[in-house]
Amino acid sequence: xxxxxxxxxxxxxxxxxSNTGENDGGFILTSLAGVTDAIALDIAKAFNSQPWxxxxxxxxxxxxxxxxxxxxxxxxxxTPPSFT
Numbered sequence: 406x407x408x409x410x411x412x413x414x415x416x417x418x419x420x421x422x423s424n425t426g427e428n429d430g431g432f433i434l435t436s437l438a439g440v441t442d443a444i445a446l447d448i449a450k451a452f453n454s455q456p457w458x459x460x461x462x463x464x465x466x467x468x469x470x471x472x473x474x475x476x477x478x479x480x481x482x483x484t485p486p487s488f489t
Contacts, residue, residue, distance in 0.1 A: 406489055407420040411473045412436045419452065419465040445469065 413436040421428045434440040434448075445467050452465040477488035 406478045408476050409473055410476050411471065413442075414470045414472055415422065415440055416468045417445075417449065417452075417465060418468075418472070419463055420479075421461065421463045423458075423461045 415434070416431065418431040419429070421430075434445065436479045449467040450463045452463075455463070457463050480487050480489050
């Protein structure tokens with residue numbers, strides 16, 4: 406038996422820029438952990454509203470991806486074993 410499962414992935418990216426250089430970072434949260442569009446947007450908004458020292462920029466972006474995948478069950482008693 407197969408079925409399609411879906412979830413939403415939120416990719417957060419940021420780059421700290423200053424006169425000493427640049428450092429990049431990021432992280433991923435998903436709807437499987439209870440994250441919604443509103444939560445993802447609030448995280449980015451809160452991050453971007455932090456007061457950074459003079460001359461430092463640190464913009465955060467968030468990208469949403471809806472993902473779908475097929476889940477297969479196995480039949481280990483079949484000859485040969487198979488995914489169904």
